[in-house]
Amino acid sequence: MITLMEMNEIEFKKYVDFMIPEYAREVVKNFDLTMEQALEESKMMIDGLFTDGLCTSGQYLFTIRDANSNEKIGILWYQLNTETKRAFLNHIYIDEPNRGKGYGYKTLEKFQHNLKEADIKSIGLSVFESNDDAYRIYKKLGYSTTRKDMEIIL
Known part of the structure; x- marks a missing residue:
């Protein structure tokens, strides 16, 4: 149903251009930050995780x-x-x-299978509280909650 193709430089640039504002929108929805603050935080996060761009050791991106x-x-x-x-x-x-067609579930199944074959013992993730669809898929695949973050806005 799906294949995972290593991302190329052009796809990586498009992804970074997409990811910074996408993540910032999620931060604004879930935390008490302005869009300007969230964009700055998102850019710092991406720059910090991809110090060598697509060639950053331990970072894996697939289309x-x-x-x-x-x-x-x-x-x-994902990181490994x-x-x-x-x-x-x-x-x-x-x-x-393409949402609602089983692609997310199938991708996670393939991802888990590939990592198990590579002798990886566990996969962690974070999901925003407001992302009910993702949470349901993770639970269905056997993920368990290991931590809950809480916050109060004063």
Whole structure:
């Protein structure tokens, strides 16, 4: 149903240009920050995680494609620590027209299978409280809650 293709430099540039404001919008929705503050925080985060761009060690970015049509349907980004045998799912994004078709679930299944084959022992992730659809998929695939962050706005 899906294939994971390593991202190229052109796709990476487009992704970064998309990710900074996308993440900032989520930060604004979930925290008490202005869009200007959230954009600055988002840019600092991306710059810090991709110190060597697409070639940054430990960062893996893939374009999710439909196996039959080869149409791009989304993005998968994760970090890998081979010493601890742990992965962290930074971002899975299914393009709007392709949501609700099982692509997210199938991508996560493939992601988990690939990491298990590589002898990775666990996958961590964070999900915004407001992202009910993602939370349901993660629970269905067996992810458990290991931490809850809380905040009060004064």
